Amino acid sequence: MTTAVLAHCSFCARPNTEVKTLVSGPGVFICDGCVSLCAAVIEGKPASIPRVAPWDQELTLDDVLSRLAPVASAGAQVQQNLTAWVRKARTLGGTWTRIGAALGMTRQSAWERFSGEE
Ligand SMILES: [Zn+2]
Structure with a gap:
């Protein structure tokens, strides 16, 4: 069991001490909960290419x-x-x-x- 906070999920900001798994990328991290959420979003939507950056949406x-x-x-x-x-x-x-x-x-x-x- 890890006790030290080493990193936070880059999506939900939860520390490694509050998630089961924290997967590291190049300077970023994603937790098991956010991976599950992403998988559900991807599963539920038809494949599409984003047309605008997040900050350019309504x-x-x-x-x-x-x-x-x-x-x-x-x-x-x-x-x-x-x-x-x-x-x-x-x-x-x-x-x-x-x-x-x-x-x-x-x-x-x-x-x-x-x-x-x-
Ligand atoms: Zn997360």
Whole structure:
């Protein structure tokens, strides 16, 4: 049984301590409950290609405002994960040049963004 909060579902924001399974992706996570919900949505709808981005759908201001905090929370988790991956690369001997190249940025930009130094 896991006791430490290591990550949150990027869809419902529940921590790993409150779900059965948390599947990781590139900086994002999805819990068993959200996978089940997604499977039910996919099963119940004919296949279709989204025609507009979620923020371009017909929405009220309250709908939009209610989505800001969850989006910001998911984004913050992705940033924290990226920083942790960069820290891991550093512990494995990764230079700022190689880390920057892997991220498509300069050595200097990588250092400024992730080193924690000024
Ligand atoms: Zn979830």
